[in-house]
Amino acid sequence: xxxxxxxxxxxxxxxxxxxxxxxxxxxxxxxxxxxxxxxxxxxxxxxxxxxxxxxxxxxxxxxxxxxxxxxxxxxxxxxxxxxxxxxxxxxxxxxxxxxxxxxxxxxxxxxxxxxxxxxxxxxxxxxxxxxxxxxxxxxxxxxxxxxxxxxxxxxxxxxxxxxxxxxxxxxxxxxxxxxxxxxxxxxxxxxxxxxxxxxxxxxxxxxxxxxxxxxxxxxxxxxxxxxxxxxxxxxxxxxxxxxxxxxxxxxxxxxxxxxxxxxxxxxxxxxxxxxxxxxxxxxxxxxxxxxxxxxxx
Amino acid sequence: xxxxxxxxxxxxxxxxxxxxxxxxxxxxxxxxxxxxxxxxxxxxxxxxxxxxxxxxxxxxxxxxxxxxxxxxxxxxxxxxxxxxxxxxxxxxxxxxxxxxxxxxxxxxxxxxxxxxxxxxxxxxxxxxxxxxxxxxxxxxxxxxxxxxxxxxxxxxxxxxxxxxxxxxxxxxxxxxxxxxxxxxxxxxxxxxxxxxxxxxxxxxxxxxxxxxxxxxxxxxxxxxxxxxxxxxxxxxxxxxxxxxxxxxxxxxxxxxx
Numbered sequence: 001x002x003x004x005x006x007x008x009x010x011x012x013x014x015x016x017x018x019x020x021x022x023x024x025x026x027x028x029x030x031x032x033x034x035x036x037x038x039x040x041x042x043x044x045x046x047x048x049x050x051x052x053x054x055x056x057x058x059x060x061x062x063x064x065x066x067x068x069x070x071x072x073x074x075x076x077x078x079x080x081x082x083x084x085x086x087x088x089x090x091x092x093x094x095x096x097x098x099x100x101x102x103x104x105x106x107x108x109x110x111x112x113x114x115x116x117x118x119x120x121x122x123x124x125x126x127x128x129x130x131x132x133x134x135x136x137x138x139x140x141x142x143x144x145x146x147x148x149x150x151x152x153x154x155x156x157x158x159x160x161x162x163x164x165x166x167x168x169x170x171x172x173x174x175x176x177x178x179x180x181x182x183x184x185x186x187x188x189x190x191x192x193x194x195x196x197x198x199x200x201x202x203x204x205x206x207x208x209x210x211x212x213x214x215x216x217x218x219x220x221x222x223x224x225x226x227x228x229x230x231x232x233x234x235x236x237x238x239x240x241x242x243x244x245x246x247x248x249x250x251x252x253x254x255x256x257x258x259x260x261x262x263x264x265x266x267x268x269x270x271x272x273x274x275x276x277x278x279x280x281x282x283x284x285x286x287x288x289x290x291x292x293x294x295x296x297x
Numbered sequence: 298x299x300x301x302x303x304x305x306x307x308x309x310x311x312x313x314x315x316x317x318x319x320x321x322x323x324x325x326x327x328x329x330x331x332x333x334x335x336x337x338x339x340x341x342x343x344x345x346x347x348x349x350x351x352x353x354x355x356x357x358x359x360x361x362x363x364x365x366x367x368x369x370x371x372x373x374x375x376x377x378x379x380x381x382x383x384x385x386x387x388x389x390x391x392x393x394x395x396x397x398x399x400x401x402x403x404x405x406x407x408x409x410x411x412x413x414x415x416x417x418x419x420x421x422x423x424x425x426x427x428x429x430x431x432x433x434x435x436x437x438x439x440x441x442x443x444x445x446x447x448x449x450x451x452x453x454x455x456x457x458x459x460x461x462x463x464x465x466x467x468x469x470x471x472x473x474x475x476x477x478x479x480x481x482x483x484x485x486x487x488x489x490x491x492x493x494x495x496x497x498x499x500x501x502x503x504x505x506x507x508x509x510x511x512x513x514x515x516x517x518x519x520x521x522x523x524x525x526x527x528x529x530x531x532x533x534x535x536x537x538x539x540x541x542x543x544x545x546x547x548x549x550x551x552x553x554x
Contacts, residue, residue: 099361178398181356182460186411186467187388196410201401295401296449 171205391464454485
């Protein structure tokens with residue numbers, strides 16, 4: 001074998017090895033989390049852990065229900081705020097904005113998408129928390145410290161905007177101009193074209209963008225930790241504090257490890273995060289395949 | 298033989314200039330496109346044929362960096378006038394593009410798309426209209442059992458006929474065709490050509506083509522464009538058999554391309 005072919009052979013094998021290694025990490029992480037959570041699963045049933053509202057680690061009570069609710073609320077509300085605003089903004093940038101504005105806005109969005117989350121957390125703590133405490137909560141006649149579900153949701157929404165906008169602008173811009181011409185030339189208005197053609201044609205990318213946004217919101221740890229209040233109780237309103245799964249791990253890990261089973265409980269929380277993200281990815285694959293079949297052009 | 302006074306002019310450009318970035322694409326174009334005839338715009342690639350075609354229904358508005366001056370009169374009305382309702386004006390001008398672009402929806406909905414936009418909502422009316430225009434486009438028999446399949450699953454030739462059905466479904470007055478057969482195999486291309494010959498009885502057809510033979514087969518009227526300038530225009534037999542300009546003669550003889 002000459003040198004060139006040898007290099008090609010070694011290169012191929014090397015790429016194969018690192019790829020296998022990277023994929024094995026998936027199983028490794030899953031098994032470690034599972035192994036570490038077994039201790040708590042031996043003492044309590046999974047149903048009890050997921051649906052009990054009692055969270056008192058010192059007494060050996062590890063009911064995750066309030067934290068799961070907190071996570072669903074924070075993630076859900078942040079996406080409800082972020083998705084429509086992001087889509088409208090992305091449509092504006094891709095379809096309506098003059099070329100100059102587009103060229104100026106896009107780099108800003110890309111930078112925003114890359115800003116570390118702790119910076120968002122800090123800004124939220126300095127501006128959003130007082131706003132909620134002094135302005136928004138009094139409107140509703142509720143007393144709030146400002147550290148609450150709403151603040152965390154808005155913070156996450158702001159963090160998710162640039163990702164969804166950036167990905168959607170990219171996919172809207174990738175739609176061939178001829179497809180828009182086809183719609184416009186039967187007398188459709190721009191908005192009709194956006195609604196019925198552009199949104200559909202880019203449905204797979206919109207779904208991917210939203211899922212990526214979901215991943216960021218669902219798994220966000222530090223920014224949420226700074227503003228959510230960190231109390232593992234079911235919030236009686238959005239202006240009350242709560243806790244999320246990811247934020248719980250960050251705030252508890254390493255602190256109260258002397259409490260029996262606490263570490264194992266946190267590992268279970270990590271396992272839940274892992275499994276949910278996995279399920280959403282599987283769902284994404286299925287949904288994307290269907291969307292691509294129905295709305296291809 | 299048609300007398301000149303009998304010919305009604307449907308589209309007319311007056312000193313039309315188009316700049317794309319710093320390129321001067323169309324230079325002082327003055328042409329007349331007669332009603333219910335097939336006008337072929339011929340000329341070498343890159344001479345501005347497509348730009349000219351897309352200026353007729355203001356599709357150039359979609360692109361940044363394009364500047365236009367002059368007038369385009371459709372039925373005597375300047376389409377650049379600020380009082381013109383652009384979507385309504387575009388509805389009068391169907392478009393068939395170089396490569397078929399079915400909308401991301403079913404075969405049925407592709408044809409119904411324009412109808413729904415313009416207010417036809419009744420399911421029975423839509424059904425019969427969709428059938429009618431698919432028949433007009435010679436596609437009905439091939440798709441009648443799978444109207445609700447995604448349009449993207451049709452062959453390219455079928456897609457192009459679907460695009461034609463979609464275009465004529467809103468009853469335009471003009472059909473603008475931008476090299477509609479260039480992506481098709483010979484048989485599919487022949488089907489489109491036959492349809493165009495049928496269409497010109499009811500519509501004004503403007504056909505951009507770079508195949509001279511296609512222009513000879515189909516055109517009643519010819520515009521020869523060379524580097525953004527109109528070199529010659531007139532009835533097809535005059536331009537093809539008796540070109541006045543040496544450049545036209547050279548192009549027709551295949552000496553320049």
